[in-house]
Amino acid sequence: MKQIHGLYAITDRRFYRGRSLEEVTGDWLAGGVTCIQLREKDLNTRELLEAGRVLRRMTREAGALLIVNDRVDVAVALEADGVHLGQEDLPIRAAREILGEGRIIGISTHNVEEAREAAIQGANYIGVGPMRATATKTDTKPVVGIAGLRRIRQAVDLPIIAIGGIRLEDAEELAAAGADGLAVIRGLVDAEDILERAKAFVQAILRGRQRR
Ligand code: TZP
Ligand code: MG
Secondary structure: OOOOOEEEEEOOHHHOOOOOHHHHHHHHHHHOOOEEEEOOOOOOHHHHHHHHHHHHHHHHHHOOEEEEEOOHHHHHHHOOOEEEEOOOOOOHHHHHHHHOOOOEEEEEEOOHHHHHHHHHHOOOEEEEOOOOOOOOOOOOOOOOHHHHHHHHHHHOOOOEEEEOOOOHHHHHHHHHOOOOEEEEOHHHOOOOOHHHHHHHHHHHHHHHHHOO
């Protein structure tokens, strides 16, 4: 199974300012994004599948991973590489029964306890966040920050993807503090040149990892 690491882009069409999902995705992949998560809360199942098909084709061509947020059924239908679950979604073991060993299951965690539990339940990676307050998701837990990231890094060996309010300026420090990857929504699309922004993130993550 491929490991999750590097620059992890999460989709959210609300912030594309007239650019299409295809266009944005093309720039991300050309810029070095290694994983894309399909997360479009306002789409119905058919629309989600349709968006996912575009992403599946493009990620496959680029050798990047496709992860589906929340929806194990949609992940199977799309032949996605895996799913990302929240603490209130389908439990990891139930998802594993459906997906089998070959697919990636990630889960959002906010403290050492949740991170340890994710490891016990067989998660393949954990999301850790929010790193900063963010307006992108309204029901986020309190900020975990870089201090929380360090505590969780000490506690578990699973790949860690930091998330929440991450800006380009934060990327190197988060990677140096133990994040194997960074999951980003706004920070990857609030630029005129999305391709250049993605490249800059990738470089910053590499610099941070070298400091570990
Ligand atoms: N989960 C925790 S924070 C968050 C999600 C999906 C939003 C991340 O978006 P942004 O724009 O990178 O803060
Ligand atoms: Mg969820």
